[in-house]
Amino acid sequence: MSRFQVVSGKGGTGKTTVAAALALALATAGKRTLLVEVEGRQGIAQLFETAPLPYEERKIAVAPGGGEVFALAIDPELALLDYLQMFYKLGGAGRALRKLGAIDFATTIAPGLRDVLLTGKTCEAVRRKDKAGRYAYDHVVMDAPPTGRITRFLGVNEEVAGLAKVGPIHHQAQAVMRTLKSRDTAVHLVSLLEEMPVQETVDGITELRAAKLPVGRVMVNMVRPEVLDEAALRRVRETPPRAALAKSLSAAGLGGARRGGGAERLVTPLLEQAGEYAERFALESGQREVLAGLDLPLHELPFLAGGLDLAGLYRLAKILRKQGVA
Template sequence: MSRLQVVSGKGGTGKTTVAAALALALATEGKRTLLVEVEGRQGIAQLFETEALPYEERKIAVAPGGGEVFALAIDPELALLDYLQMFYKLGGAGRALKKLGAIDFATTVAPGLRDVLLTGKACEAVRRKTKQNKYTYDYVVMDAPPTGRITRFLNVNDEVAGLAKIGPIHNQAQAVMRVLKSPETAVHLVTLLEEMPVQETSDGIAELQAANLPVGRVIVNMVRPAILDETELALAQGGASRTAIAKSLSSAGLGGARKGGNAERLVTPLLDQAAEYAERHDLEHGQRAVLAESGLPLHELPLLAEGMDLAGLYRLATELRKQGI
């Protein structure tokens, strides 16, 4: 597994949930994982049922086997202060700039600067080492922007390096791109088995590959359980006898088989539901085929009928581990 795991996906596909479950899965067996949020939505805090995350790395969960998950909500303004201190040693002068509003102005107005700071901070965490020359974190998982802008987000440092030909900005941008375009990084795309998310996933894969960014896996989220087998599907698609179904319902104690009885009245709604399920099954089968054309590893996570909570997050992490992540 690459050390920087970037998770993107169309809005509504559950990319933040998958990123959090991935961080838990990677932290098992005593590993340390940093889960990074870059969109300022505090989605990670909500998933782990904790208070809003500050701009500091904070332990939020313990994984099976004693591993630890830390989280960081990156604030672009504070990241810029870090940058100014790291490269220009501004110290108090940087804080004065913040009070004057210059930092907020810079991150809002300067094209691409915000994304440079966000990607730069994540890559710094990937490269950081302890005094014992060991990596501080075994893995860094980034809950990244949606598929529609993930390529530009990750590729912004290439543009910056081209604009600033020399100096610390150029060097920093190149250092970030060396991480993002190396085997150290993998960009995973989260989708649903629906036409629009699958199409956006296919487009995102093509854009990432065209930009020479390393695409990792496709993770299909919220997969509904199989209810009917192939024989039952065939019956649902028109091969069932209404009389036989009514008799079966009657045998199960759901009313008499006589015309107008309870069992007879149940046949039509049952066949309607079965037909809807068969149509959905065919649609999902077709979308799986589209995703398979990418040639990327494909993983599926179940729809949790009881909703998403902390226990559900651990369950999804276990599913990812079972599938080899």
């Protein structure tokens, strides 16, 4: 696995959940993982059942085997102050600009600037080393913007480097793009087995490849278990076994001794549900074939019927480890 994992996906596919589970999965055997949030929703804090994250790297979980997961919610205003201090040594002057509202004004009117700050701050964490020359984090996982704008988000520094021909901003933008286009980075896309998320995943991969950004894996989230095998599905589609089903229901004590139809009254609604399941199963199978045709590693995470809590997050991380992501 690359050191920098970018997780994107269509809204509603659960990309934040997958990013969090991936960070836990990678924090094995004593490794340190940083999970970065860039959209200001505090989704990571909710998943790990902790207080809202400040603009600092904070440990939020311990993985099996002693690994640690840290989290960072990047604030564009504070990130810009970091940049002003780093490149121009403004210090107090930068803080004064913030009090006057200039920092908020700059990050609001220039969305591209926000993206530069978010990607730059994250890539700094990817490249950071301690005094012994070891990386501060074994892996950095970013809960990135949705698929529809991920390519523009990651490629904004290339535009900046082209606009600023010389100087610290030019060199910083180039450094960020070198990280994003290197083998240290992989962009994963989260999808569901539904037509719109799958199509957006296909389109997103096409755009990422055209921009020469490294595509990693496809994560299919919220996969429902198979209820009927192929033989049962075939019987439902061809000749529904009404009599046999009624007999089985009666044998199980479900209305067999009641007058007015008894078990027979349960057959029609059950077959309707089976038909709906067969239709959905066919749709999901077709979408799975589309994703398999992308020729990328494909992972599936189950739908958690009881809802997602911290224990469920650890369960998803364990599944990812078993599927070879760590």
